[in-house]
Amino acid sequence: MKNAVEILHIIPDTPDVRRYRVEKPDSYKFTPGQATDVAIDRDGWREEERPFTFTSLPEEDTLEFTIKSYPDHDGVTDKLAELTAGDSLLIQDPWGTIEYKGPGVFIAGGAGITPFLAILRKLAKAGDLAGNRLIFGNKTGDDIIARTELEGMLTGEDLLLVLSDEEKDGFRHGLIDKELLSSTVSDFNQRFYVCGPPPMMDGVTSALKELGADPDALTFED
Known part of the structure; x- marks a missing residue:
């Protein structure tokens, strides 16, 4: 079922990521990790649907989407960046395959953090973050979505920030690959949650299996 919702607030997060707070339709329900198909309510754009993950919590009165724009694509995300409150x-309806099944290691690349934000926020609110860890890869420090919030929720070894295009104190330099995982994860007999660009997801899931992770313990977006 298609619902028209008004944009209430747009909050910049990184240079190319914005948080869109929108109305929540009556009786609209989702679980953390789920997404929905979103279109812009303007002529010529209503059929151009794209999947975006909810980054708000189910009990909140409004919905939030954290969306990265790609200006060079000249598409929906670029157009979204032109919108303002009131549009x-x-x-x-919600859908999605990423569901929290218990403590484990979350591995995200770029905007792939979005399905994990609602999950981690819910766990933090309930005081249930213990036993969970996040490995989060980005190009530069400025690209890290929700960085301040994540650093407040996860401390010490529970948060590993990886930068591929920048060498910076306090960050691991490189890619999230087999070498990095083997040197930073001590136990592969646990759950892993993976989300990011398709090449990154393919590489990470293959590496995890080679390192001994149980394929049935891997959760990722189909």
Whole structure:
């Protein structure tokens, strides 16, 4: 079912990521980790749906989407960056395959952090973050979505920030690959949650299996 929702606030997060707070339709329900198809409620754009993850919590009165824009694509995300409060979006019913199944290691690349944000926020609110860890890869420090919040939720070895294009104190330099995982994860007999660009997901899931992770303990977006 398609719902028209008004944009209430747009909050910049990184140079190319914005948080869109929108109205929540009556009786609209989702679980952390789920997404929905979103379109811009304007002529010529209503059929251009794209999947975006909820980064708000289910009990909140509004919905939030944290969306990265790609200006060079000249598409929906680029157009979203032009919107302001008062404009409208069209959202479908929730869907998604990333579901929290217990403590483990979250591995995200770039905007792939978005399904994990609602999960981690819910765990933090309930005081249930213990036993969870996040490995989060980005190009530069300025690209890290929700960096301040994540650093407040996860401390010490529970948060590993990896930068591929920048060498910086306090960050691991390189890619999230087999070498990095083997040197930073001591136990592969646990759950792993993976989300990011397809090449990154393919590489990480293959590396985890080679390092002994149980394929049935891997959760990722289909």
